[in-house]
Amino acid sequence: MKSPRLLPVMAVCLLPLVSACIASTAANVVTAPVRVTSKAVDLATTSQSEADEKRGRRMREYEEDLGKLERRYDKHMRQCDDGSDSACLKARNDYADIQQLRASAPY
Structure with missing residues (x-):
């Protein structure tokens, strides 16, 4: 104890x-x-560097999307020149998509 x-x-x-x-x-x-x-x-x-990163990412995504649409448009235009009526319609739609995307450019 x-x-x-x-x-x-x-x-x-x-x-x-x-x-x-x-x-x-x-x-x-x-x-x-x-x-x-x-x-x-x-x-x-949001810090300035974070904002810059986000803006850069949006610009890259925009340019990627625009590039895809332009390549698709060029492909359809070649097919249209070869006489495909459906390709001409697709080329017109692609052109409209390109114009719409350009109107919403992030810069």
Whole structure:
């Protein structure tokens, strides 16, 4: 059985450990709102580099789509020149698609 005199000595020895835990917890509680707010601001705002990346991605996708339509239009025009009436209609539709896409250019 432990001596009643040993209990205060143990309490004094454990006091620095307990106070460190309390101080650490208090610091976390105090700084938590700041950390949460700064994280929310980071998520809500877009940096210039992120905006540039998105704009570049949209431009590349636009140019890819335009290239596909132009190649398809050229193919149908060749077929139209060879006498295919259905290819002429497809070429007209392709041309309309190209004009519509150009009107919505990201730059």
